[in-house]
Amino acid sequence: MRILMITRPIGEPWNEGGKNLAYNIARNIKNHKINLLVKHNFSNKLSKKFHLERIYSSSKKRRTNFSDKLRLFVRLISKDNLDCYHFIFTPELYSSLFSSVILKLKNKKSIQTIPTPIKDKKFIRPLIFADRTVVLSDYTKNFLINKGFNNIIKINPGIDTNFFKPGKRDLKLINKLNLKDKFVVLIPGELEPKRGSRVILKTLINLHNLEDIIFIFSYRKDNNKKHLKEKKFIKSALSKHKRNNFIFLEDFHNIKELINISDIIVYPTLDMNEKQEIPMILLESLAMEKPIIITDIPPLNEILKSNCGIKIGKGDFYKLSQEILNLKNNKKRRLKIGKNGRKMVVKYFNIIKIAREYEKLYSSI
Template sequence: MPYCILVHGSDLKYSSRSKIDAFISSKILKNASMILVNSKYTKDRVLEKGYKRSKIKVLNPGVDTKIFQPNIDTHKIKERYKLFNRRIVLTVARLVPRKGHEIVIKAIPEVIKHIPNLVYIIAGTGEEESRLKEMVDKLKIRAHVIFTGFMEKELLPQLYNACDIFVMPSYERQEFGDFEGFGIAFLEANACEKPVIGGRSGGIEDAVVDGETGLLVDSHNVSEIIDAVVRLLKNRDLAEKLGQNGRDRVEKKLSWQKIG
């Protein structure tokens, strides 16, 4: 029976954890009529494993633009986290090493010299939480960083709307075969007309159009992240333009309505 399989990126890592996993994964991919991948980068990684180019197609993920949209009332979320009169930088992601939270945290002390009312919101849970909180305490920036823990899905659109910038400088951990296959959160933020900052790594270049819907930076370069964050927080016209471009792009090319 013909079948199609979708590869996100991280599943390539998990499919190689053992010989039996690798064998089963190889069989499934080899016999598939079509292999859909979420980005050009993921396509390259699948090609490296020797599968036929002719049956590999790129299908970028999409978001529901009726759920993720601008001009949503943010009073509830701002009240919960005392965000009134704050400039907000946001990351929504699992707290795992490759998402780059620690790089943003390292940038915060310098950013607050330029933007004293800054707050960095980290929404999500994961294995890195304790270590990241220790970093925050060591840098003495607790007043400028909020860990929300688990965030209810219905509150995410409010959170995106409340922020000024979404940032996620993900990077590839080659020794573990761990990379960002795409980065759907960038589209969610863009759909809410927010500018984004992403790491120049993995499939993020499919999710973020550098200079058009956001800015791409070297994920390991703290100075680049500082410059990008300060630039967008100080240049509201640029931030607004990138956010609007992001919304337009999602509506035209990357909404569920278009992809479906």
């Protein structure tokens, strides 16, 4: 079967859950031909089983422009020998209606993978448009089934557990960031209050007289005024309380090495809207035997299938402070939780196993 994966442009920066998931699935499919949508300057060397469709411009902007969308429309209505369209993006009303029209015109078999929680719960019916709909969590699966949909399948996201595994720490990076003999807490994600930035701020203020702990804010660079304002606010507040044990890293290119030099990962988001239901960065961290501390909200909390991390209440900076200290002061427990995390990811989120599930799905429609 020849399948076209319809996503945002595959390629750098590798910091968007939907396209990363599509790329990882495609790389591990054996029995089907995959077409991928990429930018004109895409240069990754891929297997011959891939067909690269260079329809997106080489712009460094993250969002697709009108010309990109027009080229995508022309591509989808053109004649081809494709058997199936596989849509992998967050469903919104207009993009879903557009996809529905394309499917009616082309009369193609279709699969829709929804990587994020459904934001608009008032108008759900138009958002689900494919023959089969894949979700990443039991939370969304049960929600859609309760709304009367019967074509819902849950398939976990997957990562390359042979690539993301424990390894030697990069001493050059440690020295560059001045992290020698420090306990490193990595906070990945957007710099926004709803993503937990104020929770981290309160935690930093609460953890006083602990200069051997360093917090690294690793986030996607964005000229959004809200992000810039939040960064300025956090710096000002920490300066006022005489805190200097934090680092801001924008668009750090090697997330694997950043995880590797960290001791624990903290993800205190207040909601999961517009975020991948099971964030890749957390799976990658667990695969590298790093304990995680997350907010106990669905569907995020489904990631902790065994004793591989810690859950805290929404906004509970006091418990977050205590759990960070507990992990810092108990290396034996920290290492045990880390090993449990890798075992869990290999069992449930190994991309090779996930790709086999998609192959079965492709063959069944």
